[in-house]
Amino acid sequence: MAGEVLELSGVGVRRDGADLLRDVSWSVDEGERWVILGPNGAGKTTLLQVAGSLLYPTSGDVDILGERLGRTDVFELRPRIGLASAAVAERVPPGETVLDLVVTASYAILGRWREEYESADLARATALLDALGAAGLADRRFGTLSEGERKRVQIARALMPDPELLLLDEPAAGLDLGGREDLVRRLGVLADDPSAPTTVLVTHHLEEVPAGVTHALLLRKGEIQAQGKVDEVFTPEHLSECFGLSLVVERHDGRWAARAAR
Ligand SMILES: Nc1ncnc2c1ncn2[C@@H]1O[C@H](COP(=O)(O)OP(=O)(O)OP(=O)(O)O)[C@@H](O)[C@H]1O
Numbered sequence: 001m002a003g004e005v006l007e008l009s010g011v012g013v014r015r016d017g018a019d020l021l022r023d024v025s026w027s028v029d030e031g032e033r034w035v036i037l038g039p040n041g042a043g044k045t046t047l048l049q050v051a052g053s054l055l056y057p058t059s060g061d062v063d064i065l066g067e068r069l070g071r072t073d074v075f076e077l078r079p080r081i082g083l084a085s086a087a088v089a090e091r092v093p094p095g096e097t098v099l100d101l102v103v104t105a106s107y108a109i110l111g112r113w114r115e116e117y118e119s120a121d122l123a124r125a126t127a128l129l130d131a132l133g134a135a136g137l138a139d140r141r142f143g144t145l146s147e148g149e150r151k152r153v154q155i156a157r158a159l160m161p162d163p164e165l166l167l168l169d170e171p172a173a174g175l176d177l178g179g180r181e182d183l184v185r186r187l188g189v190l191a192d193d194p195s196a197p198t199t200v201l202v203t204h205h206l207e208e209v210p211a212g213v214t215h216a217l218l219l220r221k222g223e224i225q226a227q228g229k230v231d232e233v234f235t236p237e238h239l240s241e242c243f244g245l246s247l248v249v250e251r252h253d254g255r256w257a258a259r260a261a262r
Contacts, residue, residue: 003030004063005165005198006051011060013046013222020046022222024060028215033191034200035209035230038219039243044202045085045169047219051200052083052167065164082158082197085169089154094143098134098153099125101142105160128156132186148179152186159197166197172208180208188212188254206234211254218242236261 006028013021021043028034036044049055053064053074062069067077082105092101102125129135132152137145145153151171158166171187172180184207190196191212203209209216209230216233218225219242226238234256240247246261 003066004028005030005032005065006200007061007063008050008057009061011050011057011062013043013050013055014058019222021050021057024224026217026224026227028198028200030198031194032198032215033210033213034215034217035213036200036202036217036219037204037206037209037239037242038225039204041221042219043222044219046222048083048085048167048169048200048202051165052081053077054083079161080164082161082163082166083169084151084154084158084167084171086173087169089150092142094141096142097138098129098140098142098145099138101153102129102157102160105157125156125160128159129153131189132156133182147174148176148183151175151179151183155187163197166199168199168201170202170204172203172205184208184210184255206239206249206256206258209256220244 004027006026008024008026011021011024012019024047036047038044046055050057050062051064053069056069064077065080099122103121106121126135126138129138132155134149134152134156137149137153142150142153155168155171158168172183175183187201187210191199191210213230215228216230217227218233218238225242226233234249236247236249239249239258247258248261250257
């Protein structure tokens with residue numbers, strides 16, 4: 001029987017008098033592949049930060065990988081979670097090489113500093129870069145990469161410590177059509193891999209949802225508007241309500257698309 005990876009109960013996040021999340025109750029079981037979808041400002045990144053133990057809720061309970069937030073040492077918990085987000089990318093030292101950036105994830109650090117790496121770590125980092133179509137970038141400096149190249153490298157870094165939970169915040173944002181399709185295809189391969197970690201991916205766009213996603217959560221104004229199996233959540237009714245306009249929703253070959261109804 002699959003174990004629980006995330007369990008949020010009545011979670012609220014309040015900052016500067018604003019409710020960023022309200023009464024969020026959500027559970028994620030081992031092996032599931034979730035997508036969190038919602039308009040700008042809905043609270044998606046805030047929810048992902050709570051799931052990644054980077055943000056404590058104002059109210060409610062959060063269990064991550066069996067540990068209760070507030071009662072556990074987050075410095076032991078965080079290495080069990082792989083996170084790829086723009087906020088992490090901004091903290092990368094500009095001169096850091098791609099291979100160093102990926103391999104240092106084993107040591108939960110940013111910036112190489114005299115560590116002696118095992119050859120097995122270097123081999124794993126190289127294999128992950130290869131799986132994400134970024135093998136040719138290993139010796140490049142992170143600061144010189146294009147947006148699409150950065151996204152792939154960040155996902156390789158997030159996977160490096162073999163996390164039990166993988167959190168991806170808008171992995172396809174800023175990519176051109178070819179880059180998006182290539183990345184979404186690779187994320188689909190990852191979703192289909194039974195040895196890949198339980199995954200939660202945040203996006204604004206239905207077109208960025210990889211095939212193989214099993215569950216979806218719709219957020220609007222800090223509240224859950226629908227959640228459950230992806231087929232039951234990605235209906236025109238739920239999506240129209242979530243985005244506040246009448247939508248036509250289509251599905252082909254496991255991928256989704258939405259456009260405004262005429
Ligand atoms: N410290 C704060 N005080 C007040 N409001 C905040 C604070 N931090 C974030 N917010 C607001 O909380 C809301 C949720 O932000 P969040 O980044 O989680 O949304 P999001 O769904 O990820 O948005 P986007 O799709 O635009 O990235 C936004 O309206 C944001 O402006």
